Amino acid sequence: MAFEGLASRLQNVFGKLKGKGKVSEEDVSEAMREVRLALLEADVNFKVVKEFIAKVKERAIGQDVMKSFTPGMVIIDIVNKELTELMGGTQSKLAKANKPPTVIMMAGLQGAGKTTTSGKLAKLLQKGNHKPLLVACDIYRPAAIKQLQILGEQIGAPVFSMGDQTNPVEIARAAIQHAKENNNDYVIVDTAGRLHIDEALMEELKQIHATVKPDEVLLVIDAMTGQDAVNVAESFHSQLALSGVVLTKLDGDTRGGAALSVKAVTGCPIKFAAMGEKIDSLEPFHPDRMASRILGMGDMLSLIEKAQSNIDAEKAAEMERKMRNAEFTFDDFLEQMAQVRKMGPIDQLLEMMPGMNKMKGLKDIKVDERQIARVEAIVKSMTKEEKGKPDLLNHSRRKRIAAGSGTTVADVNRLIKQFDDMRKMMKQFSSMMGGPNGPKGGK
Numbered sequence: 001m002a003f004e005g006l007a008s009r010l011q012n013v014f015g016k017l018k019g020k021g022k023v024s025e026e027d028v029s030e031a032m033r034e035v036r037l038a039l040l041e042a043d044v045n046f047k048v049v050k051e052f053i054a055k056v057k058e059r060a061i062g063q064d065v066m067k068s069f070t071p072g073m074v075i076i077d078i079v080n081k082e083l084t085e086l087m088g089g090t091q092s093k094l095a096k097a098n099k100p101p102t103v104i105m106m107a108g109l110q111g112a113g114k115t116t117t118s119g120k121l122a123k124l125l126q127k128g129n130h131k132p133l134l135v136a137c138d139i140y141r142p143a144a145i146k147q148l149q150i151l152g153e154q155i156g157a158p159v160f161s162m163g164d165q166t167n168p169v170e171i172a173r174a175a176i177q178h179a180k181e182n183n184n185d186y187v188i189v190d191t192a193g194r195l196h197i198d199e200a201l202m203e204e205l206k207q208i209h210a211t212v213k214p215d216e217v218l219l220v221i222d223a224m225t226g227q228d229a230v231n232v233a234e235s236f237h238s239q240l241a242l243s244g245v246v247l248t249k250l251d252g253d254t255r256g257g258a259a260l261s262v263k264a265v266t267g268c269p270i271k272f273a274a275m276g277e278k279i280d281s282l283e284p285f286h287p288d289r290m291a292s293r294i295l296g297m298g299d300m301l302s303l304i305e306k307a308q309s310n311i312d313a314e315k316a317a318e319m320e321r322k323m324r325n326a327e328f329t330f331d332d333f334l335e336q337m338a339q340v341r342k343m344g345p346i347d348q349l350l351e352m353m354p355g356m357n358k359m360k361g362l363k364d365i366k367v368d369e370r371q372i373a374r375v376e377a378i379v380k381s382m383t384k385e386e387k388g389k390p391d392l393l394n395h396s397r398r399k400r401i402a403a404g405s406g407t408t409v410a411d412v413n414r415l416i417k418q419f420d421d422m423r424k425m426m427k428q429f430s431s432m433m434g435g436p437n438g439p440k441g442g443k
């Protein structure tokens with residue numbers, strides 16, 4: 001998995017902070033030191049790292065992190081936002097010509113994935129009901145034309161080729177004419193690559209550029225090559241005015257440096273990310289999603305968003321106080337079920353929480369009206385004392401409750417197990433939110 005090392009290091013750093021009810025300035029500085037190291041080890045450009053840390057610190061001071069009720073979460077939120085900014089902020093979409101065809105010129109070093117990506121891009125455009133034309137301008141790499149033709153066949157897209165004896169500039173010119181005559185609304189020009197950037201290559205690319213006047217010049221870079229990819233992007237950009245970057249091989253164990261530095265260093269947005277050899281493994285690049293993914297907490301963030309928008313804050317605080325003082329009762333359990341229900345299917349919620357898949361009891365909860373009615377009946381058949389102390393519920397009491405509520409002992413057992421798991425879940429949730437039940441908190 002891409003970013004694994006970086007993700008696990010960052011998660012470690014934040015794991016320590018999240019558990020704390022209060023953080024000191026020293027804690028924040030220590031965390032920032034560790035984030036800095038993690039980024040450098042992920043091969044992020046050192047200038048980029050320096051600026052990044054400075055921005056995070058500035059925001060942290062601005063937001064008075066230390067005084068916040070959940071300092072750990074606030075810092076993660078800041079880092080998440082800055083990472084998103086670093087990668088371009090918002091999604092950068094493909095340009096569109098006023099008058100078709102939209103011409104996309106693909107450039108890149110040999111082996112970066114240019115030809116494969118041209119095919120993938122054509123496929124993506126087809127999905128949007130477009131009619132792309134692929135153009136084989138790489139006449140130097142022996143198999144390149146054939147490779148593009150095979151890709152074209154695979155997806156049912158036309159490939160324009162004039163063999164390997166015609167000048168690529170001529171091929172490109174003829175291809176645009178061909179596209180116009182055949183109603184192709186996109187033209188994807190696969191150009192030649194080299195093992196290293198050289199003058200002849202650049203000259204040819206410039207000539208093609210001048211001839212086809214592309215709406216997009218996309219540089220394909222191999223994310224696995226880290227800083228090298230960023231250097232390549234810088235030199236291409238200085239000569240060819242790139243409009244965007246495609247990062248390939250994000251499915252490999254890339255450390256992430258290229259993804260995190262290329263926008264900051266070159267100013268070119270990442271427009272697409274390729275995550276596999278298959279033809280449909282190209283995706284529009286979303287900086288925010290990538291940031292969450294690197295932080296290993298995309299789902300946690302949406303979970304917190306869900307919680308914030310659906311759960312009554314006062315009630316939640318009251319529940320938390322009860323948990324802390326071990327006052328959480330079966331009545332609260334009922335109330336909690338109703339609250340959780342507002343957030344959506346419980347199994348999906350559990351999947352969003354790290355470590356939650358271990359709680360089998362909760363997985364079986366079906367939070368529908370019937371189930372709530374049954375739980376209500378069981379809870380009402382308990383004495384006041386029993387409601388607060390599940391330990392009291394021996395076999396004969398369970399039998400009595402089952403009889404009183406019109407359910408079975410198995411139903412009662414299941415509910416008690418779920419109650420226990422719910423208590424565990426609340427503890428964990430509260431510790432993830434940096435609450436007082438965290439490992440270093442009040443308990």
Ligand code: GDP
Nearest residue numbers: 110111112113114115116248249274275276277
């Ligand atoms: P070009 O020389 O730039 O045209 O590179 P190719 O398109 O021929 O790709 C070089 C190699 O990288 C091929 O074996 C591709 O299958 C592989 N490749 C391209 N993109 C990806 C990707 O996103 N993930 C993986 N794992 N392999 C890729």
